[in-house]
Amino acid sequence: SETRLRCSDHLSLSLKLIGGSTETPSSGFGPVFEEQPVDTIYPEESPENKIMMSCRTRANPPAQDASIAALSSSRVLGLLHITKTEIKSPSFVLDLDMFSTDEREAVYVKEGQGAVLLCDPPPHFPADLFFRWILNEFPEFISLDKRRFVSQTTGNLYISTVRASDSGNYSCFVSSPSIAKSVFSKFIPLVPIAEREKYPADIKVKSPDTYTLLGQNVTLECFALGNPIPQIRWRKLDGDLPVHRHNISMAGSLLHLYDIQYEDEGLYECEADNSKGKDRHKVHLYVEAPEWVEKISSSERDIGGDYIMSCLASGKPKPHVHFLKNGRMYAKNHELHFTDLTFDDSGMYQCIAENRHGTIYANAELRVFASAPSFEWNPVKPKLLGAKNGRVVIDCKPRAAPRPSISWSKGTELLHNSSRIFIWPDGSLELLNITKSDEGKYICFAENDRGRANSSGSLSVTDATKITLAPSNADVSVGKSARMECATSHDPTLDLTFIWSLDTHVIDFDRDREHYEHKMVNSVPHLLISNTQLRHAGRYSCTAQTPVDNVTASAELVVRGPPGPPGGVRVDEVTTNRVRVIWSHGTDNLSPISKYTIQYRDVREQQEWREASTSPVNVEGNAEMATVINLTPWTEYEFRVIATNTLGTGPPSDPSPKITTREASEFLLSSSEETITYQTRPWSTKPVLSCWGIFVSIAKNTLYGSK
Structure with missing residues (x-):
């Protein structure tokens, strides 16, 4: 088509913003956009023969000569250039061709098997298409469910399990929301063949690894053929699905992720499952967009001073950063160093960070000004108070550029630095060990090459607290x-x-x-x-x-107070009925520990904690170990220790690691003419299966010849 986009076709918009003098008061400011041109799409079939774009600014003094000019083609918009802010606004003439007029071949499928009907959309630009399918006649659109799915990436129709009722003629219907235009394909006959078999799940719609920008929305597709109809499930393999920012629709076929953040990056898996088998597909989601770490901001600086303007950006891949000044390339790095500022350094600066996934902008105005000293915005405090024998500091901060020289007087007496008086580099006056004689009127004088000014305040000395x-x-x-x-x-x-x-x-x-x-x-x-x-x-x-x-x-x-819990409780020297418990002292809370108590419980029977019998019987407050006796063999225990002082008993320690006492091997045999029995000692709970073979051998020798 002759109307298709050419790379050389472009339109550039230029906005020239002219502010006032750099010597105006701080109440003035450079141009700020209130409304900027936005991306514009112009349908080829539109009855309108014009495109409207708006650009509105505010500034003090008012901006002059704001204009939008077409530099090349009068029809196709490509790139906007604006003095303060470069705005990339790709806007194109759209087109959506008709489908091919060639007849489509019929598709024959066994009942129970899956089917894929190819859409093969016509040439189009851009890619904002919406796909639906028609069955037999317009406008009978196919409803989508667990068995039928239309990919919004390819436009193909997928039927997981074909049934006899699916017989008919199918047409791919393509529409473009941007230009309100729709086209549809020739009909494709689908012919089910009567034969019902079961087939394992087989994923046919697989979203590829996806790259997205921060804050955007993403939809991942997954659909499987199979009989019975496969169930589709999504999960994130290296974390949880974003809470409140995801939605699964179309019976699991679509995973919608909203307002993508960096933590959403990772590996997602789609699983399709039916009674014949499973299939899985993994999708990597990459969040790759520039993001500001440090942005520039508007600043007002004295003439002749130094200043650093810096902006930093993060992203994957690492963004390239450069500066524009008044819409023109200024520096290809992330930092601007100004020394001995002049009026020529004033202007609108823009920091731009970009990688292959996007571009972000930060704007700031630098104003270099010069003026005679003025106390209009920050006079010396008129009433000053200081405590007797104390210290008082009186600020002097006039607005002036270049930086003024500062001097002070008390009444008509010029002040100089001394053991009690000090004039700081920033102009502040400090008085030490003040007395009633220091009361009076203090005057700050400021002077530079453009003029001089003064401001005063009266000091009163009060009694010290x-x-x-x-x-x-x-x-x-x-x-x-x-x-x-x-x-x-x-x-x-x-x-x-x-x-x-x-x-x-x-x-x-x-x-x-x-x-x-x-x-x-x-x-x-x-x-x-x-x-x-x-x-x-x-x-x-x-x-x-x-x-x-x-x-x-x-x-x-x-x-x-009562002592704190002992620490580091552990057990060693384990026998059938005793163990050694070891611990370390906890805090005594300023009252010496008088004794320790050891408790135990049977883990398997989930007993309550009981006080243990120990050796020695009384565990003194300086002890760090004791032996617990009278335990049951082959039993799993855990232990804890409690400290006591004259103010009370403290909380127990954390339980020790679980241990099991050793087994008991002694048992009793008894016999009669008809029976032979064995009995373990009361403390043994382990079956004596290892002794059965010995017992049988003895029985055979003892009863040899008997029936």
């Missing part, structure tokens, strides 16, 4: 209460708040109100700790804080 009654160390047992007090003196003109913390973590009195309470007792602030637990032990700090200063005092709370 002091702790007059500090908390004291406390020692309590688990379950008891503890109390700590904290009294202060402070400047009465200032608000005072108390903050309590445990080991640097601030106590939340609402969340922990079961144990903590902050209250006044005889006008003295107290921290009350109720029903103290081991976790409440530590260093408690009281911080008295005003808007000007703060002071802290601390004390230790010791909480004593």
Whole structure:
């Protein structure tokens, strides 16, 4: 067809955006797209003779000369170029040819066997086709179920088990949603032959290994022939199917995966199964698309300064990264280094990361500005407070470019660095060990080659906050209460708040109100700790804080309690009725361990834990092993150890590995004229089958000659 796409045919759109001067205030900004041209499809048969595209921006000052221009063909759109953002918008004239007019041959199939009817779609572009099949006459479309399947990749019709009712004429119906055009093939006769046999499942529709982009949707196909009708099942071999982001339809033939993420990558398996056999097919799903690790962002920088603009992208294969400036190639790497910035460095920058699976964009405006110092946006704080003998820092941060020189004065007295006064490189003024004589008006002067400005604030010195009654160390047992007090003196003109913390973590009195309470007792602030637990032990700090200063005092709370569980319990020296149990000491929780108790249970009979008989009878608190006696032979046991001190008994250790005591070999024989019996000792539970042969031999010798 003469209307088919040629690689040389293309249309390029150019948008020229012109912003204001680089010396405008920060309230201005470069062009930002509010609406951009979108991918456009133009059906060849469309009665419309025009294509509409929109491009809308905002900027301060307003953008000028926004235009869309066709550079080549007036009919076929290929690539859009825009000053700020390059947008690749492939849009083509579509076409869907008619099917071949050649007659289709009949398909003869034995009943019970599977059949495949080939669609063989006509030439088309692009590939957004939808396939259905007609039976005998239009519009009798075949309904799809466990037995019949239409591949949306090839268009072929698959019938897993042919029945006599499938006899008829079939036509492949192809439609394109993009251009609202449909065509259908010549009819294909299907002739079932009466013969019913069973055939194993045989997968005929197999999705190939699939590559997809992050966030896209994917459908995997799987369909099998066979009699009885095969059951189709999907699973992910190296993980679970995505929760809430997958759906299986068409009786298992289609696996839909939505909003693909990197964790969805892996190996998927389709299994077809019937009573005659199974078949499997594996599909690799690869998620390969660029993704930003670090993006550029708009920035405003002083003239003459240094700046690094960086963007990093990940993906498989590793994306290639390059920069555009104002829509033109600028640098083929992921980082731009600017030194001694000039106005020429201002502009709209775009970082582009691309691999064979996709392209992503990041946009930013760099504004280089110069201006005389101004305190309009950030003046010196007008009212300043400092605590007596304390420290105060007064910020001075004017807007200026190049960076201004900073100087300070107190009234008319110019300030210089000294043992109590320091002017930081960023312009801040620091005063140490301040007194009432430091009160007054402080003025910050800023100057550069474009002008000068100043801003001032008045400093008032308040009384320092002091702790007059500090908390004291406390020692309590688990379950008891503890109390700590904290009294202060402070400047009465200032608000005072108390903050309590445990080991640097601030106590939340609402969340922990079961144990903590902050209250006044005889006008003295107290921290009350109720029903103290081991976790409440530590260093408690009281911080008295005003808007000007703060002071802290601390004390230790010791909480004593029952011991913790012993560790590392194991068993050795196993005999028929005794073992040796070994353990390591757990924490004594500040009260020495007085004794250990060993417990055991019969694993096979699922007994409750019982206290074991030991040697020695009393296991002292410094012991790390003991022998358990009076056990039953050939029995599976596990053991645990419990520690006790004067404050109580702690939790048990984890159980030891399971062991089995040795078997007992002794048994008793008794006989009479008619019977011979044996009896094992009471502790033996193992059948004495190994002794039967010896017993028979003795019986023969003893009863030789008898009937």
